[in-house]
Amino acid sequence: MAGLSFIVGIIGNVISILVFASPIKTFARVVKKKSTESFEGVPYITTLLSTSLWTFYGILNPGALLVMTVNAAGAMLQLSYVTIFLIYAPKEKKFKSMKLVALLNVGFFGTVIAVTLIALHGNLRLIFVGIICACLTLGMYASPLAVMRTVVKTRSVKYMPFLLSFFLFLNAGIWSTYALLVKDFFVGVPNFIGLVLGTVQLILYTKYKNKSRSEKSDKDVEKEEEGSAHLAREGIEMQGCEEEGDNQTNTNSRTLRKGSSLPTPSIIRQYSVGKFSRTLSVGSYEQHCDWYLDDENDHHGDLEGGKNGGS
Template sequence: MVDAQQVRFIIGVIGNVISFGLFAAPAKTFWRIFKKKSVEEFSYVPYVATVMNCMLWVFYGLPVVHKDSILVSTINGVGLVIELFYVGVYLLYCGQKKNARRNIVSFLALEVVAVVGIVLITLFAIKNEFAKQTFVGVICDVFNIAMYGAPSLAIAKVVKTKSVEYMPFLLSLVCFVNAAIWTSYALIYKIDYYVLASNGMGTLLALSQLIVYFMYYKSTPKEKKPSEVEISASGTDRV
């Protein structure tokens, strides 16, 4: 008979597969950027934010912070490599974006410093296991919710232009499924309140993005319907 712990593990594996698809989803956008040698109107913010998000969740899932959460670390480790590749491509073709290259490098440097600081505080200043989970988990949730909400930056443009050309439908859809899966994972066996909080919020945010997409899809000019542009932002929780 399958027990709750085994069910949780199976759902976690499914979550890893879906999360990998979510990390890989922007590949179509970056192929477009590569062909046009331009980042056009695509924003670097979601990708840079996801780098921070992945680093934090890799640390959260390690036994030194949270036991029985190695599946959280594995997928975010993979995601970190993928997101850094996206940022590298963006840096290569963002020449027409004023100050973009400088801003990206500055943000990445700050993220590394911040994560190193969080790791040092967790390992050497906090002794209680619950306190470690709370400290790292709350920070992870802040960035995770920001990552889930990043595609919502396109909503104002959609409403203003009555066009979903830069509204990432596929990203929002996969984010919705991903968040729902990880919400289920967090509720089974031992409730993980930090995975639950951000993914529960992520489910609602992704759902709102899908609603806006369907509201304005029909009003998008035919030549601008997102056949080539399905992804304009990287979204994550990958956890």
């Protein structure tokens, strides 16, 4: 049984570290752009507190070596994220984040260690720290409840990424199994609840993913129909403009033939008439095409700007 729990614990370490390492790409972009953009530092600050406390719990519990190792690695990663965030965050956001770090990661964490080592003895130490760790983990697993409510309300899984839900489900399942094998109540209870919530997330994803695609397909069909109708109107307008242009040309030719015996107008009048006739010769279709092309170029530029801005 000990060998099986060790294998499960190693698998749990690998999966948890992958979850902890998932923001690396985000913070690489922060360093590259030297800006935190719209990112918030609170999730990383609270996760730093959680991993630090679980590391302390692993130190207190002789049989929780694998709990200590994974959370120590997670704490180092979260510390790196928080440090990068504080370096590149705007002044106001940086000040608020620093206050939160001082309150949670220094004040609260330091108080827990001091109370545990000074005021408590024996098993009370492990129970005190275990309860706090379990509550923090429950908060982490309960955080997607708002997203699940949005999925049910909008009938769309747009705001619930499958991979994140799957890895949290897998992580909770592995640590629930580990806790059952080693009989660790504080590790088992929050992870079992996380397993239930993760299962619900996957069920919701399976239920609404096809509806999301169907709604997307309906929108695409509507756009195609609108585009076809738009092109049909363009063709009618173009044909009308061409017929109008032909009639205008014939009329101008007859007018010129009739006026060939008239005196030659002055240079200024020739210029004015020529300019006026060129203005009238621009049909609605050509004006619409010019506007459409300019609008398409602007839209294409906006798309490129958005794409680059989001890379």
